[in-house]
Each structure stands twice: as structure tokens, then as C-alpha cells.
Amino acid sequence: MKLTQALKMAAKSISANKGRSALTMLGVIIGLAAVIILVSYAQGQNLAMRKYYESMGENTLDVYAYSWDGSVDVNEELYNYCQRISDYVAGVTPNGRAWGVSISYGVQTLGEGNSYGGGIMIGGGGIMIGGGGGNYVEPPTFYLGNDQFSVCNNYTLARGRDISYMDIERLNQVCVLGASVAQSLFGMIDPIGETVTVNGMPFTVIGLYAPKGNGVTEYNESGDNWQEVAMSRMDNIVVFPHTLTRILNENQSIDEYTVKARDSQSTRMAATLIKSFMEGVLGDNGYVDVYNQTVYQEEEDEANKLQQYFLGGIAAISLIVGGVGIMNIMLVTVTERTREIGIRKAIGAERKSIITQFLIEAAMICGIGGIIGILVGYLGTLIVGKLAFKIVLIPGAGITVGAFAISVALGLIFGLYPAAKASRLQPVEALRAD
Amino acid sequence: MLIDIKNIYKIYNEGLESEVRALDGVSLQIDRGEFVAIIGASGSGKSTLMNILGCLDIPSYGDYSLDGTDVTELTDRELARIRNREIGFIFQGYNLISALNAYENVELPLIYQGISILKREDLVMDALERVKMADRAKHRPAEMSGGQQQRVAIARAIAARPPIIMADEPTGALDSRTGRHVLEILHTLHEEEGTTIILITHDNSIAATAHRIVRISDGKIVADSKNGGDLQAEVAREGGAGS
Ligand SMILES: Nc1ncnc2c1ncn2[C@@H]1O[C@H](COP(=O)(O)OP(=O)(O)O)[C@@H](O)[C@H]1O
Ligand SMILES: [Mg+2]
Numbered sequence: 283m284k285l286t287q288a289l290k291m292a293a294k295s296i297s298a299n300k301g302r303s304a305l306t307m308l309g310v311i312i313g314l315a316a317v318i319i320l321v322s323y324a325q326g327q328n329l330a331m332r333k334y335y336e337s338m339g340e341n342t343l344d345v346y347a348y349s350w351d352g353s354v355d356v357n358e359e360l361y362n363y364c365q366r367i368s369d370y371v372a373g374v375t376p377n378g379r380a381w382g383v384s385i386s387y388g389v390q391t392l393g394e395g396n397s398y399g400g401g402i403m404i405g406g407g408g409i410m411i412g413g414g415g416g417n418y419v420e421p422p423t424f425y426l427g428n429d430q431f432s433v434c435n436n437y438t439l440a441r442g443r444d445i446s447y448m449d450i451e452r453l454n455q456v457c458v459l460g461a462s463v464a465q466s467l468f469g470m471i472d473p474i475g476e477t478v479t480v481n482g483m484p485f486t487v488i489g490l491y492a493p494k495g496n497g498v499t500e501y502n503e504s505g506d507n508w509q510e511v512a513m514s515r516m517d518n519i520v521v522f523p524h525t526l527t528r529i530l531n532e533n534q535s536i537d538e539y540t541v542k543a544r545d546s547q548s549t550r551m552a553a554t555l556i557k558s559f560m561e562g563v564l565g566d567n568g569y570v571d572v573y574n575q576t577v578y579q580e581e582e583d584e585a586n587k588l589q590q591y592f593l594g595g596i597a598a599i600s601l602i603v604g605g606v607g608i609m610n611i612m613l614v615t616v617t618e619r620t621r622e623i624g625i626r627k628a629i630g631a632e633r634k635s636i637i638t639q640f641l642i643e644a645a646m647i648c649g650i651g652g653i654i655g656i657l658v659g660y661l662g663t664l665i666v667g668k669l670a671f672k673i674v675l676i677p678g679a680g681i682t683v684g685a686f687a688i689s690v691a692l693g694l695i696f697g698l699y700p701a702a703k704a705s706r707l708q709p710v711e712a713l714r715a716d
Numbered sequence: 717m718l719i720d721i722k723n724i725y726k727i728y729n730e731g732l733e734s735e736v737r738a739l740d741g742v743s744l745q746i747d748r749g750e751f752v753a754i755i756g757a758s759g760s761g762k763s764t765l766m767n768i769l770g771c772l773d774i775p776s777y778g779d780y781s782l783d784g785t786d787v788t789e790l791t792d793r794e795l796a797r798i799r800n801r802e803i804g805f806i807f808q809g810y811n812l813i814s815a816l817n818a819y820e821n822v823e824l825p826l827i828y829q830g831i832s833i834l835k836r837e838d839l840v841m842d843a844l845e846r847v848k849m850a851d852r853a854k855h856r857p858a859e860m861s862g863g864q865q866q867r868v869a870i871a872r873a874i875a876a877r878p879p880i881i882m883a884d885e886p887t888g889a890l891d892s893r894t895g896r897h898v899l900e901i902l903h904t905l906h907e908e909e910g911t912t913i914i915l916i917t918h919d920n921s922i923a924a925t926a927h928r929i930v931r932i933s934d935g936k937i938v939a940d941s942k943n944g945g946d947l948q949a950e951v952a953r954e955g956g957a958g959s
Contacts, residue, residue, distance in 0.1 A: 287827055298815030625811045628772055629825040629872065630800020632793050709772040709799070713811065 318659025624712025644697025
């Protein structure tokens with residue numbers, strides 16, 4: 283029997299048994315689509331984490347250091363030492379927080395007291411933004427940093443200038459705004475050079491950071507993920523020269539610093555060097571600790587990888603479920619098909635002809651089901667990407683090809699096995715099947 | 717000698733308590749152009765014998781020579797070729813493929829023979845006309861009566877013009893009128909084409925129309941009209957009494 287005949291015969295068999303063919307295809311479609319969507323979801327999750335780390339600044343160290351009695355100028359010592367080991371370190375900044383601060387421009391006020399409800403500001407005198415409907419507007423975070431704050435925290439200046447050494451030395455009343463703060467206070471107005479009121483004192487806006495996130499500041503039903511929220515919160519900041527702790531934070535000392543290393547290797551080196559240096563400087567008069575965020579990131583990456591394996595496992599299971607579905611429908615029809623094989627053998631079909639026909643039949647069903655499964659998988663991935671990560675998520679070529687190959691192989695194995703078995707029987711034995 | 721079997725045994729569950737000797741040392745010779753009826757009680761081993769003669773089954777022991785070829789030595793492929801070209805088999809249960817229509821069912825053995833599509837069309841339509849089913853070519857088995865299905869099955873058996881037709885109770889599931897029509901088709905084939913016909917039946921009136929009658933009982937041939945005796949008349953009498 284020629285191949286074209288086998289092809290025609292398989293096509294005829296598929297179209298003559300529409301219900302059976304459709305059910306088998308469904309098994310392939312479900313298995314394949316599930317694998318593609320699940321694995322793509324895991325990859326999207328990874329992508330979001332990666333983006334988050336990048337926004338947070340890679341290769342950074344958190345340094346906690348203070349002097350019990352104030353006998354050591356921790357900031358000065360750390361700053362100078364970091365200059366000395368600049369082979370490893372790209373920047374260092376105090377990472378202070380000012381609490382109970384409010385900032386206003388015109389009638390708009392952000393900060394202390396604006397957290398809930400649509401009321402009048404306490405001590406600020408202005409009307410809250412977005413307060414009318416009782417919406418929650420998250421107050422900005424007020425940072426106290428130096429000229430390297432943006433480098434250390436991975437901000438880029440969109441407009442204006444950064445805090446300078448002079449601003450720090452002279453206690454200039456200046457500030458740099460995060461993107462969403464600028465938007466809230468100024469709207470369309472250019473904030474550079476404008477005067478804002480901070481805790482009742484006039485401050486000049488000298489710079490504006492480029493946005494990191496998409497402006498998402500809360501979890502909601504539509505499924506914004508926490509990385510997005512965290513990144514958008516990074517835009518909701520105001521940075522002052524750290525020396526202004528005197529007037530903004532009751533002169534509380536700043537104990538937290540961020541160090542930016544040159545690369546991940548330098549991060550480890552810098553952590554060790556800084557810890558031992560500061561221990562030497564502080565002796566019994568203080569305390570120092572260094573946290574290497576890279577380590578956490580690596581741990582996170584590891585956890586993510588685990589999650590990906592986990593999802594891959596689920597995907598494999600769904601593929602197996604799809605395969606079992608295929609196998610099931612094949613086994614359900616195996617009696618009917620065994621009789622058919624018996625008839626075909628009785629009227630002169632060779633074993634080879636029967637195998638070829640069933641092989642082509644299974645390949646056609648799995649091929650068509652596979653293509654539909656890929657389409658469904660891509661569509662599902664696009665939807666999941668949009669809903670979960672707000673990105674255009676497209677399945678990788680590897681997973682697509684791999685899943686297709688596996689599902690077609692499963693279909694072939696489960697489709698062919700009963701046929702191969704039946705074709706080995708004597709015609710009478712196959713005809714007796716019931 | 718077309719068919720020559722010697723000392724054929726077919727033993728199920730051999731050596732077990734449930735052992736069944738479906739064929740218990742059968743020897744039989746059939747010449748080209750004979751019309752042989754095989755009769756016997758239900759369970760006597762008729763079908764088992766026919767399946768072995770038709771190369772649909774293999775004996776447990778014994779020799780089978782078909783047209784001078786030792787069948788027991790043949791490969792699966794060579795057996796397929798014999799089933800395809802030498803023997804047309806008609807089953808009691810029709811055994812049509814339900815997903816295919818009458819035309820496609822009859823066409824199947826011709827496809828396996830590698831006959832071109834144009835020649836196939838002639839052969840299929842000719843076979844369907846012989847059994848008066850040409851007008852039902854596009855019907856599926858489920859859309860036909862038992863008699864019509866059996867006629868399609870006969871068309872499938874004769875389409876490739878095999879020299880031997882074997883029929884295992886072809887009229888068993890049919891009413892007597894349809895049964896007689898099926899029998900007529902076989903007789904016509906025998907007379908016009910010289911086809912060798914081997915027919916199993918438990919209907920003595922049908923058996924009586926054959927030129928030779930072989931009776932089988934408990935897996936053994938107990939009588940053969942070829943070896944003299946009065947089997948033909950005896951069967952005709954039994955048939956008359958039975959109906
Ligand atoms: N596959 C089988 N397994 C066991 N016994 C069988 C099998 N096929 C047939 N037999 C037995 O062989 C005997 C002959 O069966 P069969 O040739 O079908 O008889 P008939 O066609 O004359 O009615 C019966 O006793 C039957 O039960
Ligand atoms: Mg029988």
C-alpha cells in the first residue's frame with residue numbers, strides 16, 4: 283500500500299469518527315495549553331522579580347552603624363573609607379528616614395496626616411489630594427541622603443540637579459522629588475526651582491527623578507503584583523540633604539547607610555572590608571552590621587527557580603493528564619479498533635499497512651490538536667501576562683517546541699500502542715475482540 | 717489439489733483442565749472448482765476449520781498446503797497476500813467497517829492489493845452490481861438491513877475475483893428468502909467463474925445444494941459425500957424434515 287493511500291485512509295478514518303477524533307484532540311489541546319501557560323507564568327514571575335531587583339539597585343549593601351556616645355562621626359568615617367576602596371565601591375549614602383513630615387505646594391499637601399479620609403490636613407492647612415472620595419493616598423517616604431543617594435538607590439535624574447556636597451555642608455533647604463510626588467503636587471507645572479513648604483519652612487525643588495514603576499500604589503482586584511506596587515512606591519519619595527535631620531527629624535542620628543558596589547564580586551569584598559574597618563573605628567563604642575542584599579537576591583532567585591521547577595512539575599502533570607486522556611479515549615475505542623484491525627487483516631492488510639495508517643492517524647490528530655493547543659496556550663499566556671504582570675508575556679520558543687513535541691509523542695505512543703498490539707494478533711483473535 | 721490439510725489439530729488451553737480440542741486430527745482435500753458444504757452441530761469445530769483454511773488462524777499441529785504452498789511456513793506478509801488475493805472470506809456477522817460506506821468497504825481489499833483507483837472503481841461497481849447493491853454504494857452499514865450488509869460483504873469478498881470463496885454460515889442471520897438469494901449468488905459465481913466455494917452451514921436444505929458435503933462432529937470429520945455413502949440424500953431428507 284502506498285503512503286498516499288495510507289494518508290487518505292487515515293484522513294477518512296478521522297473524519298468518519300469525528301467524536302472520537304475531537305475527544306483525542308481535546309486531550310492534546312488541554313495538556314499542551316496548560317503546559318505553555320504555566321511555564322510562561324513562572325517565567326513572567328521571574329521577569330517581574332528581575333525588574334524589581336534592577337529598580338531596587340543591584341549590588342547594594344545595607345550598613346547599620348552607630349556610635350553609642352557620638353564620639354565617632356560614623357558618616358564621615360564611612361564616606362571617607364568608601365572613597366579609599368573605590369575599586370569596589372561606587373557610592374555610599376546615608377539612608378535616613380524623616381518621620382512626621384509634610385510637604386505642600388499651593389493647596390496640595392502630602393505627608394503626615396493625609397493617610398485616610400478626605401478631611402482637612404492637620405497642621406498643613408491644605409486640602410488633601412484625592413481625598414474627596416475617601417481614597418487612600420499613600421504618604422511619600424521622606425529620605426535623608428547625600429550626593430550619592432541616587433547612585434546608590436538606582437535613581438536617574440529626569441530634570442534639574444541632584445543634591446550636592448554644598449547643599450549638605452550648608453544645610454540648604456532643598457529637595458529632590460520622586461516622579462509620583464511631583465505629579466501629585468505640581469501636576470503639569472514644572473517643579474524645578476519652585477518653592478514648597480516642608481513642615482512650614484520654605485524648600486526649593488532642585489531635581490526630579492525619572493519614574494521606576496507604572497504608578498501602581500496598591501494591590502487591587504485586578505491583580506497588580508507586589509513587585510509593581512513596590513516599584514511604584516519607589517516613585518513616592520522626597521529626598522533631603524541628610525544634614526537637615528537637625529530641622530526635619532529632631533536631629534536624630536542616621537544609623538543606616540546604603541553602599542553601592544561596582545559588581546556582585548565587589549559586593550562581597552566591600553561587605554567584609556567595611557565591616558572590619560568600622561569595627562576597628564568604633565571598637566567598643568559602637569556597633570556595625572552589614573547586610574548583603576545580593577545574597578538575598580540570590581536566595582530569591584533560587585526560590586524562584588524552585589517555583590519554576592514546581593510549576594514545571596504541574597505542567598508535566600497536566601501534560602500527563604492530557605496524555606492519559608488521549609490514552610483513555612484510545613483504550614475506550616480499542617475494542618472497536620481491534621475488530622477493525624481484524625477485518626483489515628482478514629481482507630489482506632499487512633501489519634505494516636495497519637501500523638502506517640494508525641501512525642498517520644495519530645500524528646494528524648496530535649498535530650492538529652497540537653497547533654490548536656499552542657494557539658490556546660499563547661492566548662492564555664497573553665491574558666495571564668496582562669492580568670498578572672501587566673506586560674506582553676509570550677511563551678518561549680523552547681517551551682513551545684518542547685511541549686508540542688512531548689504532546690505529539692504522547693499521542694503517538696498512546697495512539698499507536700493498542701494498534702501495534704492488535705496488528706500482531708491472528709485475524710480471528712482480533713475479530714473476536716469484544 | 718488446491719487445498720490439502722493433513723492431521724490438523726486446534727487445541728485451546730492445551731494441558732489444562734479446560735482443554736478443548738476444537739479440531740482433533742482433521743484431514744481434507746478439496747480440488748479446484750468444487751462446491752463443498754461443511755455441516756455439523758454447533759460447537760463441532762466448523763468455524764475453527766474454516767478460519768484455518770482461510771489463513772485467519774493457525775493450527776496447533778498439522779500440515780496445510782494451499783495450491784502446493786506449505787502455508788505453515790509463510791510469513792505474516794505472505795499470509796496477508798494470500799488472504800488478499802487467493803481467498804474471499806464471508807463471515808456470519810458481515811464484519812464490515814462501520815465508519816466506511818458500502819463502496820469503501822468493497823474497495824478496501826483492492827487498495828491493499830495496490831490496484832489503481834480507476835480499475836478499482838470498475839471492480840467495486842461490478843461486484844456491487846453482482847449482489848444488486850450498486851444503488852446503495854454510499855450507504856454505511858448502519859443504514860442497511862442484515863441481508864444488504866451481507867451482500868456488501870459478499871461483494872467485498874468477490875471484488876478482487878479470488879479463486880476461492882469461503883463462507884462461514886453466510887445465511888445464518890438472514891431470513892430464508894434473503895438466505896436463498898445469497899446462496900444463488902454463490903452458485904452463480906461457481907458456475908460462471910469456476911470459483912471454488914467452501915460453505916459452512918447448519919441448514920441442511922442449503923447444504924443439499926452443494927456438490928459435496930462434509931460432516932464434522934467433535935472436531936473430527938465423520939462423513940464426506942466424496943467417499944461414497946448416501947450423505948447427500950441423507951442430508952436432503954434431514955433438511956426436508958427440518959423445514
Ligand atoms: N478461542 C477459543 N477458546 C477456547 N475455546 C474455543 C475458542 N474458539 C472456539 N472454541 C471452542 O472450540 C469448539 C469449536 O468451535 P467452533 O469452531 O466455533 O464451532 P462451530 O463453528 O462448529 O459452532 C467449541 O467447543 C468452542 O467452544
Ligand atoms: Mg461457527
